[in-house]
Amino acid sequence: MVIKSKESLHKTLEIHKNKEKTIGLVPTMGALHDGHLALIDFAYKFCDVVVVSIFVNPTQFNNSSDLEKYPRHVEKDAAFLKKHNFKTLVFTPNVEEVYADGLKSESYNFGSIVDHMEGEFRAGHFDGVGSVLKRLFAIVSPDKAFFGEKDYQQLIAVKTLVNITGQKVEIIGCPTNRNEFGLAQSSRNFRLSDTQLKEGELIFEALSQAKSMFDDYSILDIEREVNKKFQQSTLKLEYFSIVKTKDLIPTTTKEPKEAYRGFIAAFLGDVRLIDNMALN
Structure with missing residues (x-):
């Protein structure tokens, strides 16, 4: 109705x-x-x-x-x-x-x-x-x-x-719903070509890499790796931030018993895409 x-x-x-x-x-x-x-x-x-x-x-x-x-x-x-x-x-x-x-x-x-x-x-x-x-x-x-x-x-x-x-x-x-490439479903995705939809999987890959590195590497190391991935791609990174989940304030240090999330915003052509993932 x-x-x-x-x-x-x-x-x-x-x-x-x-x-x-x-x-x-x-x-x-x-x-x-x-x-x-x-x-x-x-x-x-x-x-x-x-x-x-x-x-x-x-x-x-x-x-x-x-x-x-x-x-x-x-x-x-x-x-x-x-x-x-x-x-x-x-x-x-x-x-x-x-x-x-x-x-x-x-x-x-x-x-x-x-x-x-x-x-x-x-x-x-x-x-x-x-x-x-x-x-x-x-x-x-x-x-x-x-x-x-x-x-x-x-x-x-x-x-x-x-x-x-x-x-x-x-x-x-x-929970976030994703397409076959891991790209978060978004109304903005309608403006992407099939090739761009495939290229957009980099966002999910970057967040997944940050999650896999989180326990063993510093936040600065993780940020360097994520930035490197985007420098080698067709996507333009606007920001990548690791924040404390409780206050969403970006940090470069890790504290015991704190929960952290990684956040990304990037442009694929003129389409702005965002995503995030719990890291620990």
């Missing part, structure tokens, strides 16, 4: 809520792929009803060109979801439905978790993400919301957001 207005969504969800059904939300910006389907299937393990929102959020793009190029195929996406699971509710609001008080980005104090990586290279991105999700959570009133670990920094920011806003929604992270 495709629902375009808040009013219609509320009427539909009220029926389920009166039956004490558990409501899940999978927020997306469309251009759906197998990674989204894995996310939806994961949501159904926890919820009776799953709402998939399709909304390209203007406030989280710091690059207007990126916003313009972002693929929009709402009808195709809706058919894709219906074929996969006809029970899924598809919410496709316009800007006025979501930003009823005017299109604007609010400011949030996320702390150190947004100071580096995406926060450093995409100014205002997380405030934009927080602004739209605060509104979507208010519109849908889900019990649980689901986000892929490919955007791990965003996942932690969203968990922080609900602590800031006090909204009663449980945020659940889902």
Whole structure:
């Protein structure tokens, strides 16, 4: 079922809520792929009803060109979801439905978790993400919301957001879904040629190498090896960072009993790709 207005969504969800059904939300910006389907299937393990929102959020793009190029195929996406699971509710609001008080980005104090990586290279991105999700959570009133670990920094920011806003929604992270080459599934992948999709496996290879080296080599050694791999490739590395998982602050030293993750952003042509992996 495709629902375009808040009013219609509320009427539909009220029926389920009166039956004490558990409501899940999978927020997306469309251009759906197998990674989204894995996310939806994961949501159904926890919820009776799953709402998939399709909304390209203007406030989280710091690059207007990126916003313009972002693929929009709402009808195709809706058919894709219906074929996969006809029970899924598809919410496709316009800007006025979501930003009823005017299109604007609010400011949030996320702390150190947004100071580096995406926060450093995409100014205002997380405030934009927080602004739209605060509104979507208010519109849908889900019990649980689901986000892929490919955007791990965003996942932690969203968990922080609900602590800031006090909204009663449980945020659940889902494992990254990858293609046959190990490249994380992303809507941006639609802009890559078959050759580029194969070249993109370098990102997964670099993270896997960092993981295999982590116990026996210094962080500086690992960073040198990753940088060397990209210098010899067609990809342009924007950043590679090893961070403490608890605060997402890059570090060059390892401490006992701390958890670490590696984060990468790289350009393949004009397409920017990100990924991350737990290292220990």
